[in-house]
Amino acid sequence: MLARYALAAGAALCLSVMPLLADPLPSWRDTEAKARIVAFVESVTDPASDQYVTPPDRIAVFDNDGTLWAEKPFYFQLLYAIDRVREKAEADPSILNSDALKAAANGDVEGLLAHGKEGLLEVLAVSHSGVSVDAFQADVRDWLESTRHPTTGMAYNEMLYQPMLELLAYLRDEDFSTWIVSGGGVHFIRAFAAEAYGIPPHQVVGSVGPADYEANGAPAILKEPGIFFINDKAGKPLAIDSRIGKRPIFAAGNSDGDFQMLEWTTAGDGPRFGMIVHHTDGAREFAYDRESPVGKLVRGLDEGPDRGWLIVDMAEDWGRVWPVSP
Amino acid sequence: MLARYALAAGAALCLSVMPLLADPLPSWRDTEAKARIVAFVESVTDPASDQYVTPPDRIAVFDNDGTLWAEKPFYFQLLYAIDRVREKAEADPSILNSDALKAAANGDVEGLLAHGKEGLLEVLAVSHSGVSVDAFQADVRDWLESTRHPTTGMAYNEMLYQPMLELLAYLRDEDFSTWIVSGGGVHFIRAFAAEAYGIPPHQVVGSVGPADYEANGAPAILKEPGIFFINDKAGKPLAIDSRIGKRPIFAAGNSDGDFQMLEWTTAGDGPRFGMIVHHTDGAREFAYDRESPVGKLVRGLDEGPDRGWLIVDMAEDWGRVWPVSP
Ligand SMILES: [Ca+2]
Ligand SMILES: [Ca+2]
Structure with a gap:
């Protein structure tokens, strides 16, 4: 019996020390959100669990x-x-042949958005077409390096969420594949996604496009100008089917465009995880949801909890927001 | 000097024995085709070579x-x-509301093809739509298991090319990612691609679709009925860009739809490999190229050699064709 007690004490010591040494999510506070994420990952990666999922099916998608x-x-x-429209108009003002383009060149985003999808397509035609993919992505990287956010003063590609970077790395360490499924343009995102x-x-x-x-x-x-496929709302499960070809077991988003x-992810058989990042932190980031022109979140807040989705409260659940202090 | 000679003799022994023990392409005869493939793979995977390519860029695409x-x-x-149109028409003859569908139900493929793209879309609408992706793929697998090829008597998914299976495995062993880039429907191919x-x-x-x-x-x-994107000819580099997001270093095809x-693959900087499978083996497989309604190959034969592409002569370069003897 003595040997067994000693072994048990040793095991307890390991269990209490190991998580401190190897917390995979150090920027997440020790709230229910973190506990639910870790419990999910541990269950689907434990071969002895009836929730076990083999690595090829550990697909995680992120808005x-x-x-x-x-x-x-x-x-x-x-x-x-908008920056690129303004620059091109400085060289050739004749390109501003619509009210939407004039609003863009003046930095009047609200005025541009008032022209709806047609206005956006005009801006994209000027800024995102007539160029090779390689040249476009080089230009995006130039912009990301040289431009600063109007209120934080940070580079845009510094305005990543440190807790989400840790979550991505944690999932990959546990043999998940991590995918971006975004309404943004695929060429734009790829210009920085590998590094970021x-x-x-x-x-x-x-x-x-x-x-x-x-x-x-x-x-x-x-x-070329125009739009070929908009990856938003019902377009997201369709793109997941067309591109990934398997239903994910983990999905994270922040707006009703991710609903x-x-x-689709959480309706599948077996263990599933749905997460909504709720922007509650006006002090460290921005606070918005139901009324915001970007990231509008209504249905997710109303129905998400009953569907078992985790609503992440940025102010409460995240110990830090940015990788580097602003 | 004695030590150096001994080392050289030992190295020669290794070089002569190792390939025999570990030939990655046993169904390829020892012709120039095999030598060129192996030389390419060895050069791009050798960190000491100026042709070295890092694993994430070792992308190989196959028609x-x-x-x-x-x-x-x-x-x-x-x-x-066509099989599915015929079966559905047996249950409900009223679905045969066009000459193209009637030709299909009669197994008259040439008659169907005479109706062009519209006829094919009618056949696809009956056989490939109004069904969930899951149910469709289960049905494709049923068909592959239960149907036999009209002349070989083999199951269709036994009519894989053993030398190409070895090439896929060889490339993956050398840390290539292997992709199918096909004019066929993505849901159809996925129904068997993982296993095959x-x-x-x-x-x-x-x-x-x-x-x-x-x-x-x-x-x-x-x-749903219709077609959303046809992955053929110039559509192939566009899909490679949209889906893979990097230019491959290795591409294999068999028709001018792959040109x-x-x-695109071989015009990139650095080491590149283009391969055309030329169907020269009427005894073991089928012999066809310039005049064939499927797999028509004209430009690839005319321009491929000058572009440095390997033209694989199935009759000469392949020691066997099928994984299992018919
Ligand atoms: Ca979003
Ligand atoms: Ca082909």
């Missing part, structure tokens, strides 16, 4: 704007597009 | 029909579609 990085005052891709999130290009699923394959001279993929992705 | 499995007398997916080729769903890029996300009751992805994929 990007407002889930992995910030989206205020407006989607960063839109701020990029450790997510390779093929695991970025986004909205897609038309493109043309040009083989006179050195072959190139050229971005169907979480619904 | 499917006629490249990884057979395609005669017609694409197997078309034979599946060891290629997971997300690495299958194919043509895509419209789909609908339905959430009344248990959420489902429903296949742009090989062009």
Whole structure:
């Protein structure tokens, strides 16, 4: 009996010390949110658990704007597009041939949005087309390096959520594949996703514009005006099916544009996890939900808890927000 | 000097013995084709070589029909579609409301093809829509298990090319990712690709039909009639860009539908490999190229050699064709 007691004491010592040494989510406070995430991951990765999921089926999908990085005052891709319209108009004012483009060049985002989808397509046509994919992504990286956010003064690609970076790494350490499933443009996100999130290009699923394959001279993929596929709302489960070909077991989002992705993910058999990042932290980040023009969150708040989805309270559940102090 | 000679002799012994022990391509005869493939793989995987490519960039793309499995007398997916039209018409003859559908139900493939794309879309609407993705793929697997090829008597999913299976495995062993980039439907190919080729769903890029996300009751992805994206010719590099997001370093195809994929792949900087499987073996498989209604190959034969592409002569370069003797 003495030997067994000694063994038990040793095991208890290990159990109490190990988590402190190897907390995979140090920027998450010790609230229910963190406990639920860890309990889920531990159950689906434990071969002895009836909740065990084999690694190829450990698919985790993440919205990007407002889930992995910030989206205020407006989607960063839109701020990029507006910057580029303004720059091009300085060189050639004749390109401002619509009220939407004039609003964009004046930095009047609300005025631009008043023109709806048509206005946005005009801005995208000027800023996102007539260029090769390679040149476009180089330009996006230039912009990310040289531009600063209007209120935080941080580079846009510093405005990543440290707790979500830790969650991505934790899941990958546990043999999940991590995917971005975003309404943002796939070429835009890929320009920084590998460096920012450790997510390779093929695991970025986004909205897609038309493109043309040009083989006179050195072959190139050229971005064209218009929109081919909008990866939002019901488009997200459709893109997951078309691109990943399996139903995820873990999905995280922050707005009602993610509702169907979480619904599709969590309606599957076996263990499932749905998470909504709720922007409650006006002091460290931004506080918004039901009334916001970006990241509008109504149905997720109303129905999410009853569906078993975790509503992450940024102010309460996150010990820090940014990777680097602003 | 004695020590150096001894070392050289030992090295020679290793070099002569190792390949015999571990030939990665045993069904390829010892012709130039095999030598070129092995030389390419060895150079891009050798960290001391100036041709070295890091594993994330070791992307290899393969056409499917006629490249990884057979395609005669017609694409197997078309034979599946025709079988399903005939079965549905037996239960409800009123569905045969066009000449194209009547030709399909009569097994008259040439008659069906005479109606062009519209006729094919009618057949696909009957055989490939109004069904969930899950149910469709279960049905495809049923068909693959229960149907036999009209001339070989083999199951369709036995009509894989053993040398290509070895090539896929060899590349994966050398830390390549292997992708299917096919004009076939993505849901159809995924129904068997994991088992047949060891290629997971997300690495299958194919043509895509419209789909609908339905959430009344248990959420489902429903296949709809029509075509959303045709993954052929210039569509292949566009899909590679949209889906993989990097230019491959290795591409294999068998028809002029693969021309742009090989062009795009081999026009990149650094080491590149383009391969065309030329169907020269009427005894063991089928002999066809310039005049064939499936797998038509003209430009690839005319321009491929000057572009440095390997033209694989199935009759000469392959020691065996099928995994199992017919
Ligand atoms: Ca969002
Ligand atoms: Ca082919």
